[in-house]
Amino acid sequence: MKSELIPKKTRILSNFRETSDIFTLILQISGSYMPGQFVQIGIPGIGECPISVASYSKNHLKISIREVGKVTRALGKLRKNSFVYIRGPYGRGYPLVEFQGKCLILIGAGCGVATLKSIIEYIEYHREKYKDILLFFGYRNINDIIYKKEVNKWKNTFNIKIALSKENAKTCLDWDSGHITDVIAELKLRTENTGVFICGPPKMINDTVEILKKKGFNDEQIYVSTERLMYCSIGMCCHCMIRGKFTCTDGPVFRFDEIGYYKND
């Protein structure tokens, strides 16, 4: 009996704590995946959850998970060389091929930075194909910054802006204080030949898009990564439907006008 719903046993190569509640798992896999896609990771008996990929490689897969529920807490306790059960990768990722030869603006907040890390690794791999890259990361406070090491490295190669919303200005020497949306609002951004990829909580996405529209970006340039409750991830269970579109198979990355205006669906 073959079923698409049966997961594959996968070895954990390492489990690294990024912050008090976010950890990064490196999994041993073979096969390729694209930035923006996601995997269903779980432990039989506890459950499964969809997590987006945070790397770009052919022999391993990194995912960063925030401990919020039953499954994510259980995953956080796993150590090196233990096993998880994954399905995927699923979904449509960011249209990185379409945007070759153009500038990219990547905006992420909180755990959304994980998805952007995957894009950044992709760009580093194909650096000559893209022009200027602008990074905007928003966190709550210093202790919430994930990928500290990588961020320091990216500082040398990309234009990067970091904002901490719950930290006061005095402690923010290297960074801005306030929401990442405020930082973007104050900046002048070139709109032509530029794509904007956003990943973060729904409210942050809506605020950011509003600001970008005021700056002259149109819907075709803005891509957002969405999240919904998901069970099957193959377009069967219908939980992730947004106005007839499946987040799992048509998304999770949508061009903003495809779904963005539907705030209540």
Add this chain to the structure above:
Amino acid sequence: MNLVVYILKKDVMYDFLLDIKNKFETYVPIKKDITRFKILDNPKDIDFSENSYFPVKEHFFRKKEVIFQFNGSNFLPVELKSKNKIFFGLRRCDLNAIKNQDFIFMKQHNDPYYTSQRKKAVLIGYHCTKALNKYCFCESMNLTDYYDLMLFDKTNYFLVDAKTEKGENLIRKYKKYFKKSNYKISDKDTYIKTRKINKKDISKFYDHKDWDKGINLCLSCSACTEMCPTCYCHEIHDNTEINNPRNAKRIRSWSSCQLKEFTSVAENHTFRDTKEARFKHRIYHQLQYFKERNKINLCTGCGRCITGCPTKIDWVKIINEMR
């Protein structure tokens, strides 16, 4: 349709049913308090006066399905047991609902759980002679012929049309009950007048104020999705044995888009958090979203979501009155 149709006399039908009962688990509509499909005991119990209150979808897309069993390190095979079943007396709307579910679980996805139940079942239809109640609206849902055998009621006898090999084989096996006929089944036999939905495309009515007429009455009880023969939304949860927590089962079960939990994620966030959005989601999924994607209507117009609704929300009427 086939060139050859068969005649099955009504008194012979009872013998035929008693005969197939020995080989197949035979389900027929029986009216007690409500009409249900039950295992045949006495053929005289069969009642064609109304459609069954519940559809037969739970026989194929079961309420609870074990996807896999797990013993802590390995997956144990799940036995997909199924019996040879005959469903006798399905209406055209329900047969089309099975067609839609076949499309989802067997064509779009290769779902072994559904397939194992479905492929052993023989579907014998009973063609309505008139609209069953004032709520059904199959005329506007473009139903097609999807059955193994279909019975057309001609007062003293049935005309039987075989559509598939499964149906032909059944007739061949029990040929002593059937007589060949030269009758040609035409639109006159298949046409039933019901009420209609007067709008082909409801997409531009999403923000119409008339939806409130239904939404105000809706209790978010999910009876409509439970009774719907086509609704296929489901959720997946894990279970462990209490005295042996390493033994786990992953179970797929029905769920309903009318409930708030349908889109609730960790930290108590609900995406579709209003009754308005949930109410419209069901109707738009049935009439629009599925059609956009697969070119067929998901809804088959059986009207169960209206007859089964505790507040009798007639959403077809609401749509028809929108201007």
